[in-house]
Amino acid sequence: MTPMTIIEKIFTRASHMDVKPGDYIWADLSLVAMRDFGGPNVIQEYESNLGAASVFDRRRVAITFDLHVPARSEKVAVNQKMLRDFANRQGVMLFDVNTGVGQHILLENGMVRPWDIIVGTDSHMNLLGAVGAAGFGMGTTDIAGAMFKGKLWFRVPETIKVTVSGNFKTHVGAKDLILHILKDLTTSGALNRAIEFTGQTIRAMDLAERITLCSMVTEMSGDVGFVVPDQHIIDFIKSRTDGPVEPVYPDKNVVYASNHEYTVDDLTPQIACPHSPDNVKEVAAVAGTKVDQVFIGSCTNGRYEDLEVVARFLKGKRIKAGVRLIIVPATMEVAKAAVESGLHELFLASGAVVTNPGCALCTTGHPGILAPGEVMLSTSNRNFVGKLGKGAEVYLASPITAAATALTGEITDPRSI
Amino acid sequence: MAKYRIAWLPGDGIGKDVLDATRIVLDKIRLDAEYVPGDVGWEFWCTEGEPLPKRTVDMMKTTSAAMFGAITSKPRTIADQELVPELRNKGYVYRSPIVRMRQMFELYSCKRPCRAYPGNPLNYKENIDIVIFRENTEDLYSGVEFYPVPEEMFKVKGMEKVARDAAISCKINTPRGCERIVKAAFEFAKNSNRKKVTCVHKANVVRATDGLFLEIFHKIAESYPNIEAGDANVDSLCQWLLKRPLDYDILVAPNLYGDIISDLCAQMTGGLGFGSSGNIGDDYAVFEPTHGSAPKYAGMYKVNPIATILAAKMMLEWLGEKADAARVENAIASVIKEGKVRTYDMGGDVSSLDMAKAIADKC
Numbered sequence: 001m002t003p004m005t006i007i008e009k010i011f012t013r014a015s016h017m018d019v020k021p022g023d024y025i026w027a028d029l030s031l032v033a034m035r036d037f038g039g040p041n042v043i044q045e046y047e048s049n050l051g052a053a054s055v056f057d058r059r060r061v062a063i064t065f066d067l068h069v070p071a072r073s074e075k076v077a078v079n080q081k082m083l084r085d086f087a088n089r090q091g092v093m094l095f096d097v098n099t100g101v102g103q104h105i106l107l108e109n110g111m112v113r114p115w116d117i118i119v120g121t122d123s124h125m126n127l128l129g130a131v132g133a134a135g136f137g138m139g140t141t142d143i144a145g146a147m148f149k150g151k152l153w154f155r156v157p158e159t160i161k162v163t164v165s166g167n168f169k170t171h172v173g174a175k176d177l178i179l180h181i182l183k184d185l186t187t188s189g190a191l192n193r194a195i196e197f198t199g200q201t202i203r204a205m206d207l208a209e210r211i212t213l214c215s216m217v218t219e220m221s222g223d224v225g226f227v228v229p230d231q232h233i234i235d236f237i238k239s240r241t242d243g244p245v246e247p248v249y250p251d252k253n254v255v256y257a258s259n260h261e262y263t264v265d266d267l268t269p270q271i272a273c274p275h276s277p278d279n280v281k282e283v284a285a286v287a288g289t290k291v292d293q294v295f296i297g298s299c300t301n302g303r304y305e306d307l308e309v310v311a312r313f314l315k316g317k318r319i320k321a322g323v324r325l326i327i328v329p330a331t332m333e334v335a336k337a338a339v340e341s342g343l344h345e346l347f348l349a350s351g352a353v354v355t356n357p358g359c360a361l362c363t364t365g366h367p368g369i370l371a372p373g374e375v376m377l378s379t380s381n382r383n384f385v386g387k388l389g390k391g392a393e394v395y396l397a398s399p400i401t402a403a404a405t406a407l408t409g410e411i412t413d414p415r416s417i
Numbered sequence: 418m419a420k421y422r423i424a425w426l427p428g429d430g431i432g433k434d435v436l437d438a439t440r441i442v443l444d445k446i447r448l449d450a451e452y453v454p455g456d457v458g459w460e461f462w463c464t465e466g467e468p469l470p471k472r473t474v475d476m477m478k479t480t481s482a483a484m485f486g487a488i489t490s491k492p493r494t495i496a497d498q499e500l501v502p503e504l505r506n507k508g509y510v511y512r513s514p515i516v517r518m519r520q521m522f523e524l525y526s527c528k529r530p531c532r533a534y535p536g537n538p539l540n541y542k543e544n545i546d547i548v549i550f551r552e553n554t555e556d557l558y559s560g561v562e563f564y565p566v567p568e569e570m571f572k573v574k575g576m577e578k579v580a581r582d583a584a585i586s587c588k589i590n591t592p593r594g595c596e597r598i599v600k601a602a603f604e605f606a607k608n609s610n611r612k613k614v615t616c617v618h619k620a621n622v623v624r625a626t627d628g629l630f631l632e633i634f635h636k637i638a639e640s641y642p643n644i645e646a647g648d649a650n651v652d653s654l655c656q657w658l659l660k661r662p663l664d665y666d667i668l669v670a671p672n673l674y675g676d677i678i679s680d681l682c683a684q685m686t687g688g689l690g691f692g693s694s695g696n697i698g699d700d701y702a703v704f705e706p707t708h709g710s711a712p713k714y715a716g717m718y719k720v721n722p723i724a725t726i727l728a729a730k731m732m733l734e735w736l737g738e739k740a741d742a743a744r745v746e747n748a749i750a751s752v753i754k755e756g757k758v759r760t761y762d763m764g765g766d767v768s769s770l771d772m773a774k775a776i777a778d779k780c
Contacts, residue, residue: 030418030420031418059479059480059481060418112418243450
């Protein structure tokens with residue numbers, strides 16, 4: 001048999017036929033998700049075409065509320081009500097405004113395993129590749145169809161292999177690495193492709209770091225990104241579900257569409273400058289740029305481990321007067337852990353605003369957006385023009401660079417503090 | 418996520434023993450399922466005044482099906498005494514969790530297969546293979562009961578001959594209730610190539626309710642010309658079941674008669690250690706052994722888990738995992754036939770878990 005990549009194996013199993021890159025196939029889905037943003041359109045599409053027809057399996061459809069939580073306007077409230085009513089009618093799962101970022105909620109609730117194919121209305125569904133699942137963000141029509149049939153068509157993507165070796169220097173980590181890779185591969189570098197991350201550096205990464213890597217595959221236009229799972233990731237999944245958990249590995253001798261090797265021994269803190277995630281420079285190159293606001297959170301960097309790094313940096317210090325630091329845990333589980341371990345208190349003492357879990361400052365939908373001409377450093381994943389307020393400028397960097405920047409009020413290489 | 422979410426409800430007494438054993442078999446066949454534990458049982462009656470707490474019902478609604486162990490029920494006076502002091506005399510009334518599940522999830526069909534597996538020393542006769550479809554939500558189990566009987570009821574015509582100190586339990590049967598259980602029996606017969614369905618009733622005496630059941634039975638039977646349809650009074654059927662059990666194939670009955678003949682048929686095919694039950698609705702199902710919670714054996718892993726493993730096999734069929742169901746049943750049949758591994762009821766001394774392991778080894 002021809003050796004296969006992870007995505008080829010997953011699609012082979014889910015389509016019940018041997019696949020190769022370029023094939024168009026129908027694949028069985030493990031789970032269909034939608035969120036408060038995009039979800040209402042899905043429901044309108046679904047009901048205008050299918051009426052009251054039952055979804056394919058009410059136990060495998062999930063609605064997550066993570067963008068405008070709690071509802072910030074009457075229009076949003078009406079949309080959220082539409083989703084709650086639909087969940088009641090159909091008996092599907094609903095995670096309401098007190099839960100957090102959808103993909104993270106699915107992970108925490110044991111609803112994501114290797115081999116799973118999960119589609120949703122969030123463009124960063126592919127961060128589920130951090131545990132070896134194939135997550136795809138899709139549009140309204142696809143999600144409505146998926147919810148009815150439990151199947152969808154896909155084009156089997158070619159796979160890019162990214163191998164990383166070496167040890168990070170102090171204050172350098174996964175976010176710096178993925179920004180560095182983005183600079184190299186560019187925002188179109190993985191178009192219609194999957195990525196497999198592997199190598200010694202990757203193997204040592206915890207779940208939060210793997211999520212950071214995989215979530216940014218979207219910014220390279222990639223379909224999906226995988227980290228080859230290691231035992232501690234399997235252990236995490238097993239701690240969340242008692243269903244069978246079977247890792248998925250690529251075959252040896254697979255021929256990849258391309259191979260890219262990186263070493264991190266000399267990697268410095270990286271930053272994506274306005275207005276593109278691949279406009280990446282060394283932090284030192286833009287150090288001194290004044291900022292008005294710093295955001296720490298999002299599906300890319302909102303895990304407990306991310307907050308812990310920030311707390312260690314902020315301990316006993318106060319942020320620069322005039323700078324707003326907004327910290328948003330990805331989920332309620334993360335938020336609770338932050339309260340219990342004292343992180344929350346430490347953040348408040350440093351002068352930060354800590355809000356309820358969610359996607360937060362990823363889009364203009366959330367409180368905290370910027371005035372024209374204002375500058376923000378964010379740990380999120382994209383910095384397109386206008387996404388966080390007209391005329392604003394957004395830089396993307398790691399949580400620790402964000403913390404350092406909040407302390408000084410200007411973009412700061414954390415190694416200089 | 419896992420293909421199935423299964424509510425895992427051990428309940429009281431040996432419920433945990435037999436579900437632990439069953440899990441060994443389900444894990445062996447690697448069913449793609451997640452098992453979600455739920456609180457149900459006497460303990461929750463005593464501490465919360467509710468043996469089937471709302472949180473468990475809510476959890477069940479998120480699952481595909483449930484595996485249920487066993488439940489302890491005690492008479493009303495004892496139930497009241499065992500409530501924690503702060504809940505006493507507050508109007509809490511013990512209601513059977515399994516009966517409530519049947520009504521809440523509309524699990525109208527109770528399917529009880531009774532098969533004499535070759536080599537079982539407890540078989541009454543070899544080759545018995547009967548499947549009972551018992552109506553599960555109405556009849557005498559509707560829960561409409563009066564004691565004392567309210568005064569206004571005596572104004573209804575026909576009630577004048579009833580003594581004022583009578584107790585009344587209503588036997589309620591609806592056309593919809595009769596139709597769906599009879600259809601379930603015939604559909605099963607058709608899909609599994611069975612030859613005959615027998616309606617169990619007492620229509621010559623209980624004319625309104627059983628008369629309705631029998632009338633609907635014969636009407637529906639007309640749509641299944643290739644399946645023989647017969648009927649029998651419940652009393653004479655018991656006699657004939659003992660005398661000529663091989664004459665019977667599928668039995669369909671209102672709730673109470675179904676309950677009684679289920680135990681009779683279970684005893685002919687191995688007794689409590691072999692009787693399994695599926696409480697099946699259109700969208701949900703709860704599978705359980707028919708035995709009780711046997712408190713004196715709780716935690717000893719002594720009782721025969723085959724009844725529960727057969728219930729799991731029925732669940733696999735209901736989920737559509739027919740190949741896995743066949744694997745499990747063949748493994749059970751093979752262990753029974755070899756006769757080397759037997760629990761105490763079969764004359765052996767292996768534990769519940771070892772019996773399960775022996776079955777898992779053959780899956």
